[in-house]
Amino acid sequence: MRALPRAFALMKRRGSDAGRVRSEQTTGILLLCAAVLCFTLMDASAKQLTQTYSPLQVVWARFIGNIAIVALILRGGLPRMARSRQPRLQFFRALTQLASVLLFFTSLQFIGLAEATAIMDLNPVLITLGAALFLGERIGIRRILGILAAMIGAMIIIRPGAGVFEPGALLPLVGAFTYASGALLTRMVRSDSAATSVLWSAIIGGILTSLVVPFVWQPIQAQHLCAFLSLAFFGTISQWFLIRAFACAEAGVLAPFGYSGLIWAGLWGWLFFGQLPDRWTILGAAIIVGAGLYVWWRETRTAQDTA
Numbered sequence: 001m002r003a004l005p006r007a008f009a010l011m012k013r014r015g016s017d018a019g020r021v022r023s024e025q026t027t028g029i030l031l032l033c034a035a036v037l038c039f040t041l042m043d044a045s046a047k048q049l050t051q052t053y054s055p056l057q058v059v060w061a062r063f064i065g066n067i068a069i070v071a072l073i074l075r076g077g078l079p080r081m082a083r084s085r086q087p088r089l090q091f092f093r094a095l096t097q098l099a100s101v102l103l104f105f106t107s108l109q110f111i112g113l114a115e116a117t118a119i120m121d122l123n124p125v126l127i128t129l130g131a132a133l134f135l136g137e138r139i140g141i142r143r144i145l146g147i148l149a150a151m152i153g154a155m156i157i158i159r160p161g162a163g164v165f166e167p168g169a170l171l172p173l174v175g176a177f178t179y180a181s182g183a184l185l186t187r188m189v190r191s192d193s194a195a196t197s198v199l200w201s202a203i204i205g206g207i208l209t210s211l212v213v214p215f216v217w218q219p220i221q222a223q224h225l226c227a228f229l230s231l232a233f234f235g236t237i238s239q240w241f242l243i244r245a246f247a248c249a250e251a252g253v254l255a256p257f258g259y260s261g262l263i264w265a266g267l268w269g270w271l272f273f274g275q276l277p278d279r280w281t282i283l284g285a286a287i288i289v290g291a292g293l294y295v296w297w298r299e300t301r302t303a304q305d306t307a
Contacts, residue, residue: 028249035241065232066202094204096182103175110168117265124255126180131251146295153287
């Protein structure tokens with residue numbers, strides 16, 4: 001008879017664990033979607049600025065703005081938040097982020113925002129595969145199908161051979177690899193707080209770009225101050241959302257939702273730069289959204305079945 005209460009207790013604990021995992025996955029997905037939205041707003045600001053300023057100066061402003069915002073928020077807690085449990089990983093994570101931002105911002109001088117985002121957003125495939133290879137995360141058939149569907153949607157938007165793959169398009173392609181590496185490192189340093197990770201990225205990026213920005217410096221014009229402020233604000237908040245997302249959920253679960261940036265990039269390209277998405281972009285975006293929702297729905301059902 002004593003075994004019966006133990007069995008009920010075990011079932012209750014398993015149900016509680018499954019519910020917690022499901023809640024964390026949903027939170028992680030929502031945080032990632034918020035991060036992607038803010039990233040695309042930062043990218044739209046960067047595209048406007050790179051028409052006048054060197055991409056290196058724009059990247060410098062992004063990281064210096066990050067430092068200023070984080071310092072303003074943390075104030076006296078800055079020295080404490082700067083202490084990391086894994087400084088070496090934080091350093092390499094900051095380098096990958098710097099490389100990703102520089103490559104992407106530079107590409108905006110040559111190709112459209114939606115095209116650059118589409119190429120860069122091949123990174124969810126790389127994140128999922130990297131998480132399986134290096135982090136030991138499970139990569140089931142449902143995740144594979146979701147990622148493949150999203151990748152097909154991205155390729156419909158890119159349409160190889162339709163003029164997108166000019167030399168400048170190689171920049172976001174390389175950036176997709178550096179971004180995926182940074183995302184995996186973000187997962188590995190989740191024992192540090194989000195503020196610590198944002199601070200490390202901002203400081204290292206700010207220091208390295210400050211060493212070379214004097215060689216490309218152009219005086220900032222008054223009409224561009226708003227765009228520079230937007231760049232710093234959205235760059236900071238997107239990093240915080242991204243770090244919290246990877247602390248809550250596995251990289252493989254989050255990966256398909258990274259493609260939502262294609263939709264936002266198409267919208268900002270239309271609103272801010274007069275670049276209307278064509279029917280292929282709309283079709284690809286619909287496939288991407290459907291793939292992301294499918295993965296989320298199947299993960300939720302799986303968690304409920306194991307409860």
